[in-house]
Amino acid sequence: MTVNEIVDELRATRPRASDALRLQVLTLASRPAPPARTLLGRTRVRRRLALLVPAAAAVAVASAVVVGLTRSGPHGQLAPTTPEAAQRSAGATAGRLTGPPSASDAATPQKAAPGPVAGRAQRYSAALSLQVDDTTALSEATQQALAIVRDLGGFVVSVHYATGEDGSASLTLEVPSARAGDAVTRLSDLGTILAQDVQIDDLQESLDTLDRRLGQVRARIVALTAAIDRASGAAVRARLTRQRAQARAELRDLRGTRSATAAEARDARIQLDLRAAGDASVPASGSRLDRALDKALAVLAWEAVVVLAIVVAAAPLALLAGAVWATRRTRRRREEERLLATS
Amino acid sequence: MTIEQPLATRSPRTLAEAAEAHLDDVVGYLLYLTRDRETAEDLASSTFEKALRLWGRFDPARGSARTWLLGIARTTALDWFRAESRRRRREEAAAVPERIEDSLGEGLSPELEAALAALSAGEREVLALRIVLELDGDAAARVLGISPTAVSTRLSRALKRLEEKVNEG
Numbered sequence: 001m002t003v004n005e006i007v008d009e010l011r012a013t014r015p016r017a018s019d020a021l022r023l024q025v026l027t028l029a030s031r032p033a034p035p036a037r038t039l040l041g042r043t044r045v046r047r048r049l050a051l052l053v054p055a056a057a058a059v060a061v062a063s064a065v066v067v068g069l070t071r072s073g074p075h076g077q078l079a080p081t082t083p084e085a086a087q088r089s090a091g092a093t094a095g096r097l098t099g100p101p102s103a104s105d106a107a108t109p110q111k112a113a114p115g116p117v118a119g120r121a122q123r124y125s126a127a128l129s130l131q132v133d134d135t136t137a138l139s140e141a142t143q144q145a146l147a148i149v150r151d152l153g154g155f156v157v158s159v160h161y162a163t164g165e166d167g168s169a170s171l172t173l174e175v176p177s178a179r180a181g182d183a184v185t186r187l188s189d190l191g192t193i194l195a196q197d198v199q200i201d202d203l204q205e206s207l208d209t210l211d212r213r214l215g216q217v218r219a220r221i222v223a224l225t226a227a228i229d230r231a232s233g234a235a236v237r238a239r240l241t242r243q244r245a246q247a248r249a250e251l252r253d254l255r256g257t258r259s260a261t262a263a264e265a266r267d268a269r270i271q272l273d274l275r276a277a278g279d280a281s282v283p284a285s286g287s288r289l290d291r292a293l294d295k296a297l298a299v300l301a302w303e304a305v306v307v308l309a310i311v312v313a314a315a316p317l318a319l320l321a322g323a324v325w326a327t328r329r330t331r332r333r334r335e336e337e338r339l340l341a342t343s
Numbered sequence: 344m345t346i347e348q349p350l351a352t353r354s355p356r357t358l359a360e361a362a363e364a365h366l367d368d369v370v371g372y373l374l375y376l377t378r379d380r381e382t383a384e385d386l387a388s389s390t391f392e393k394a395l396r397l398w399g400r401f402d403p404a405r406g407s408a409r410t411w412l413l414g415i416a417r418t419t420a421l422d423w424f425r426a427e428s429r430r431r432r433r434e435e436a437a438a439v440p441e442r443i444e445d446s447l448g449e450g451l452s453p454e455l456e457a458a459l460a461a462l463s464a465g466e467r468e469v470l471a472l473r474i475v476l477e478l479d480g481d482a483a484a485r486v487l488g489i490s491p492t493a494v495s496t497r498l499s500r501a502l503k504r505l506e507e508k509v510n511e512g
Contacts, residue, residue: 001509003502006455010474013451015371021384022366025391029362033398333488339424340376340465 060303068296121265123201124180129273130191135167138276141190142169145272148186152179157269167276172269180268187272194275203265210258217251354403358395361408366391368409368476369416374447375471376420376464386423390416406485413472413486424464458508466501473498 017025132141142161149156154175161169175183184198224244231237355361369390373383393415394401401411447459459467472483473494480491487494 001454001506003506006502006505006509007474009452009455010470011477013447013449014475015367015374015383015447015449017366017370017387018380018384021370021387024388025362025366026359028388028391029357029359029395031395033358034396336421337465339421339428340468341463343376343424343427343464 060300064296064299064303065292067299068292068294071295118178121203121207121262122177123203123264124177124268125199125270126180126184126268127195127197127271127273128184128187128193129195129275130188131194131275131277132191133277135163135276137191138163138167138169138274141274142171144190145171145173145187145274148183149173149175152176152183152186154179154183154267169272169274171272171274173272174267174269177265177268180270183268183270187270191274203261206261207258207265210254210261214251214254214258217247217254221247221251355408358391358398361394361412362391365409365412369412371475372413372468372471373416373420375459375467375475377423378447378460378467382423386416386419390419393419407482409476410478410482410485413476413478417468417486454509455505458505458511461508462501462504465497466504469494469497470501470505474502 130141132138139161142159146156146159152175154173157172157174159169159171173183184196188196221244224240224247228237228240228244231240355364366387370383370387373386373390374380377383377386390412394412397415401408405411447456451459459470462470469483469487472478472486473480478486480494484491484494487497489497
């Protein structure tokens with residue numbers, strides 16, 4: 001008997017179901033199927049993944065675009081905080097705010113700088129580092145800085161202005177302390193903030209101490225003068241007169257110190273550094289679109305780092321799970337082969 | 344005017360349609376595996392019970408209804424083989440009556456019947472799928488969970504052994 005004859009015979013004698021079974025199965029199969037499961041339940045793991053992966057990627061890209069667009073305002077400005085809030089953050093007595101020195105932070109600087117607290121004597125000093133587009137903008141920004149200071153009733157202590165491939169300007173400005181916060185805010189608008197440093201030292205306590213001391217010395221002088229008038233002996237009078245002279249000298253010193261302290265509190269000093277964008281050491285300002293793209297790319301990079309971290313953390317577990325699954329599958333296959341080979 | 348496609352070439356809309364079209368295939372396959380008609384019919388019935396529960400998961404894009412039903416039949420048969428194996432181990436010491444083996448098909452010659460009985464269930468399985476039910480290599484591979492190449496190899500060996508056994512007798 002050849003293989004072809006065997007095949008023909010096997011096909012010709014193909015088994016058929018009995019009528020009883022046919023009736024039973026057809027009756028069974030005609031029953032209503034169990035209710036369909038939800039869409040999520042029906043989809044298989046691979047399909048779910050096939051939907052989930054692009055959906056997650058779309059969400060990641062969309063969030064990066066949204067962040068890029070919302071945080072790419074003029075000069076990378078965030079919605080400014082209120083001066084009051086900034087004031088609170090600076091503290092009522094003394095404080096120091098340091099602007100963002102890093103390139104990434106430069107895109108999101110704090111612009112609404114705190115000013116001195118009204119009614120208190122405070123020494124206020126600020127340092128601002130700004131970037132402008134080019135040397136033309138550098139010149140304009142310098143002129144505008146001078147105009148702002150004049151407008152606020154202040155004056156220029158010194159100006160250093162240099163043009164060339166990497167143009168820069170350095171201005172030392174003084175404005176009335178009451179308008180210092182306003183000055184920093186307006187000056188910040190002249191370019192992209194690279195760094196901002198505000199320092200506020202409270203002088204009110206020193207002034208109060210000086211005032212108390214002045215009162216005491218004045219009272220002492222009055223008392224000494226009265227004692228001199230009443231003194232009978234020449235020696236006593238000479239000693240009291242010497243003491244009054246010392247008290248008057250002390251009064252002069254105290255007045256001088258108070259005057260200098262009050263002067264420190266009266267004017268705020270602002271150091272403004274401007275740089276043209278040609279300087280390679282600072283990040284380029286670019287258009288809003290550029291900034292939005294930069295920000296979006298930064299967010300995407302951050303998302304990639306997070307995903308990578310998750311993958312790195314989950315990889316050993318996934319490998320282990322895969323190995324267990326493969327081992328179980330292989331064992332099951334072997335067991336099935338053995339069953340079918342021995343039956 | 345619409346022309347109704349024959350059921351054999353289109354995907355069935357209901358399990359009843361699938362059962363009508365492929366019941367003989369399922370029974371034939373299970374009979375070749377078990378060599379016991381009663382068992383094969385019981386397993387066929389179980390297969391369609393499972394199929395009714397799983398009908399919502401059947402996806403014609405992933406394979407035909409016949410392949411899907413034969414896959415369920417195979418799982419059902421393997422469960423039965425496992426149970427049989429455990430039963431045999433339990434009753435090893437006792438004198439267990441031999442199972443009466445039925446004819447695999449009406450009109451099958453005694454030599455071929457005997458030769459088929461000498462083959463393993465795995466060998467009869469591939470013969471049933473590829474020769475008796477005439478499934479193509481890919482469909483048989485899907486039912487068996489192996490590659491089409493492995494199906495060809497298995498079929499070739501089974502046919503060779505069957506030919507040897509027939510000619511021995």
